[in-house]
Amino acid sequence: MTAPTLAPAPAPARPAAAPPPIDRAALAQRTDQVAAVAAEHVARTDRDASFPVEALAEMRRTGLLGLLVPTRYGGLGGDTDAMVRTSIALGRVDMSVAVIFAMHCQQVAALVRYADARLREELLPEIAAGRRYLxxxxxxxxxxxxxxxxxxxxxxxxxxxxxxxxxxxxxxxxxxxxxxxxxxxxxxxxxxxxxxxxxxxxxxxxxxxxxxxxxxxxxxxxxxxxxxxxxxxxxxxGEHGDFRSMVTAVFGPMAHIGWSACWLGTAAGALSRVVKMLRGPQSRGRVDLGSELLLTRLSRARQRLDTVHALLAQAQRVVATHEDLSPPRIQLLLNALKITAAEECHLAVDGLVEAVGMRHGYLKDSPTRLEHSLRDLRSAALNYSNDRLHLVDGRLALLDQEVRLD
Ligand SMILES: Cc1cc2nc3c(=O)[nH]c(=O)nc-3n(C[C@H](O)[C@H](O)[C@H](O)COP(=O)(O)OP(=O)(O)OC[C@H]3O[C@@H](n4cnc5c(N)ncnc54)[C@H](O)[C@@H]3O)c2cc1C
Incomplete structure (x- = not known):
């Protein structure tokens, strides 16, 4: 009798490695696709106060709804930086579309971090597949x-x-x-x-x-x-009754960073359209590009946007490098971002209205779309009231006697 040959036991199946997160170029391409659809419909959705169903469908199709879903659940595995870049790009075209996207991302970030394993398994693949807009x-x-x-x-x-x-x-x-x-x-x-x-x-x-x-x-x-x-x-x-710690760790930071990115995108889009209009053939012989008043107003608008951009980048850095976001100096920074972005982006566009005047600043049909941007940006201070944040900040400022700057 021959001894049975002992075949080597099959190696245990290794879990398939999750694909790498989406790279910048691929994300920019998908964002451009959504932005193009948003641009096609922006005049109508604003006029009719109707939801941008076409842009949402494109977010589903391109996988952008799953931007923050880890790749092991089928998402794009993007981080806060990816959300910011996408929100700015969408904000340039339509602030409503950008805020719809950024607020969805805020909900996804909370689920990724706090949902229990069962809910994550049920929900995250659905979001990644574009089937759940939150x-x-x-x-x-x-x-x-x-x-x-x-x-x-x-x-x-x-x-x-x-x-x-x-x-x-x-x-x-x-x-x-x-x-x-x-x-x-x-x-x-x-x-x-x-x-x-x-x-x-x-x-x-x-x-x-x-x-x-x-x-x-x-x-x-x-x-x-x-x-x-x-x-x-x-x-x-998360735990019952524990929403407060979720606000400190995820909801607050993601909301303030996400909204600020949308508002910055909208103001940057407005400034870009104004500069293109001023330098375009239609302005030749009509606009004095050497006017000191015009130059100063353009400078002010640009200064406001660069200020918000710097604060946004600093808030992103702090959130990416600190495990605990509860210290007063960090909460103050995040609140300062929201308040400053709401005020400065609105003021930047308001200043552009002064810079270009009635025809291109106040009328709906101007290619600058300042009238639309200004109306949208008026909501920024209300969307979680700046007054409420100032009250919180006053209390937090009292807790930080040394005035530590992160
Ligand atoms: C475009 C847009 C989209 C939104 N989407 C959503 C959404 O999807 N989901 C959602 O839940 N909410 C949403 N909101 C609501 C938003 O987050 C705020 O909750 C809402 O705008 C606050 O409304 P409010 O100004 O009436 O209320 P409040 O914040 O109560 O403020 C009312 C007034 O009282 C003042 N005030 C408030 N508290 C104090 C205080 N303690 N002391 C002194 N003054 C105070 C404020 O400055 C304000 O003038 C959205 C808001 C906007 C503008």
């Missing part, structure tokens, strides 16, 4: 924009969560495939105990109320919704 529900009637409280409490039904929430302003809410919602935690004793829950659209009844006719950001289609539904318990994101 909206944000933090504002509530009565408390306004205050992030860290909620009046509506989550109910419990065994291990399920019962959600019943009125949301007065939800960007893209009628088109979102999922929602991240702040609610008072189940069995909480104070409105400060806030939980973040994720809900698929199919798990909810979504009722819209009222019209959407704002001054600017018209294509953001930020309508009022009433959301109701029952969710499995694992759809709480």
């Amino acid at each position: 909206a944000s529900v933090t504002t509530e009637a009565g408390k306004g924009g205050h992030l860290l409280t909620s009046a509506a409490a989550l109910g419990r039904d065994d291990d399920r969560l019962v959600l019943d929430r009125f949301a007065p302003i939800v960007t893209g809410g009628e088109y979102a495939d999922g929602f991240l919602v702040t609610m008072q935690s189940p069995e909480s004793t104070s409105p400060n105990q806030v939980s973040l829950v994720y809900a698929h659209r199919e798990q909810l009844t979504v009722e819209r109320s009222g019209d959407w006719q704002p001054l600017g950001m018209r294509a953001s289609h930020s309508v009022a919704l009433h959301l109701k539904g029952t969710l499995p318990g694992h759809q709480v994101v």
